[in-house]
């Protein structure tokens with residue numbers, strides 16, 4: 190069944206008739222990033238107004254592949270379980286060269302994690318779930334559809350926004366403006382910020398089709414098929430992926446010079462798809478032709494205007510790092526912005542959002558650019574190396590590892606950056622939490638549910654946690670006067686070691702590790718994670 | 728043919744990128760020459776004639792595929 194788009198209602202905003210009281214946060218754009226940020230802030234008690242020029246979820250599925258780390262973040266935001274239930278957990282990946290299968294892999298889930306490595310779920314579902322989640326905070330999230338931001342002015346300690354609605358123009362002021370207005374960000378353009386980088390010449394046809402019969406044979410196992418130089422599309426690459434509701438995603442590389450209008454026309458698209466799926470009946474759900482770019486802003490934080498998601502960085506989709514990267518922006522920014530607004534941290538803390546996420550997006554750009562380059566050899570010699578790699582990949586393990594149709598997004602490590610207190614540990618300060626199943630007298634849980642959201646000190650095995658106010662404490666495989674759990678299957682102890690205390694940031698990244706966690710040491714590490722050692726920016 | 732164990736990961740993508748970069752801007756003849764130099768230098772780095780002979784045979788065995 191194809192998705193049914195239901196428009197969200199437009200309500201004339203108060204600002205049309207009277208001046209609105211100053212808002213804490215104005216979020217421009219209700220894509221996955223803007224919506225997720227509003228929910229994150231609301232969960233911390235911070236109000237926001239979300240302005241979107243449109244009134245429907247993403248048309249066409251765009252992002253389909255959501256990584257484990259993203260699902261863990263969405264778990265904290267309240268929609269993870271719903272995504273997992275609806276999504277397709279894909280298992281088998283197959284790489285073909287011509288009509289020969291060169292290499293396949295089974296994404297066997299590693300035991301002891303709440304979420305699998307990846308699921309496929311259409312972006313419109315994710316946005317719908319986020320809107321519904323946001324609506325659970327009517328006092329904290331003011332969601333305004335058909336509110337187009339057409340101008341803004343940084344007043345130094347606030348931002349003034351000009352907003353166009355069907356009923357005319359109005360203004361509002363906010364302490365912070367977060368630009369989540371997508372790859373074509375009008376905010377970025379208005380500020381004249383340079384956004385140049387690698388643009389790939391090749392174009393890609395992206396189509397979603399609805400088809401009852403599985404193209405993956407009888408087994409009915411969700412697979413991902415990737416072809417280098419397929420027999421049905423000579424010299425190019427092709428990808429076939431499964432989504433819920435019997436929807437399949439097809440990516441086809443086109444010539445650099447292809448006419449994108451003609452290529453997106455049904456009479457051109459249908460024969461191309463028939464060549465892949467044969468004579469199984471199908472319906473076209475969405476077709477688009479893209480030319481991909483890999484670009485980021487030099488600076489994500491501009492005084493009171495902060496960029497997150499595609500407005501700050503875009504990547505080619507091979508490796509699924511666009512939306513997944515943006516969700517990590519939200520995870521990183523939400524608690525910092527809340528801490529600044531609550532007076533728990535100086536504004537300089539927000540500069541570490543730039544430090545940490547600019548690094549993360551550079552990593553995403555590097556990986557997706559490498560994949561795109563591998564998929565689209567540009568010279569005869571690149572072509573030669575690629576085809577010999579494919580030849581060797583049939584039986585040489587090292588060559589299989591060289592095949593690159595996208596390195597799937599892994600959580601970014603923030604090791605060595607300003608907020609972390611260095612230490613040697615199995616999970617070094619800076620890394621994102623490794624999930625593990627926990628058992629307690631009151632029921633089963635997951636480490637991610639116990640540590641995400643707030644600073645949390647976790648004692649693993651034989652280590653005594655100090656009595657601290659303002660820091661949540663839990664123990665694993667220990668008895669104490671704070672909540673304690675048993676490490677199911679011993680996964681938690683195996684992953685973190687025994688006799689160690691880990692301090693997690695609210696976004697689930699480790700920021701310090703102790704053998705002897707004294708009160709003083711833990712409080713110093715927490716203060717550092719809140720930016721105590723940073724120079725305050727003017 | 729002998730199967731080479733994987734000794735390249737996790738740096739395989741970095742290597743491949745550097746290899747392509749080394750060829751950037753060369754025409755085919757120049758690229759050919761670069762490959763030849765590279766083979767000779769890698770052979771020198773390996774320095775074990777048994778290993779090298781095996782590798783040569785293995786590489787050759789794919790030529791009839």
Ligand SMILES: Cc1cc2nc3c(=O)[nH]c(=O)nc-3n(C[C@H](O)[C@H](O)[C@H](O)COP(=O)(O)OP(=O)(O)OC[C@H]3O[C@@H](n4cnc5c(N)ncnc54)[C@H](O)[C@@H]3O)c2cc1C
Nearest residue numbers: 218220221222242252253254338370371498499511512513
């Ligand atoms: C073909 C394709 C496949 C992809 N596959 C994946 C994938 O598998 N996994 C993945 O993680 N990512 C994927 N991506 C990337 C992903 O879609 C984006 O990274 C994601 O949509 C970014 O979200 P965003 O909220 O930053 O921006 P957007 O989703 O673009 O949202 C921006 C919002 O801002 C609104 N807006 C714009 N201007 C204004 C204005 N002036 N005033 C008010 N509102 C405004 C827009 O209407 C829109 O709602 C893919 C992208 C494409 C194109």
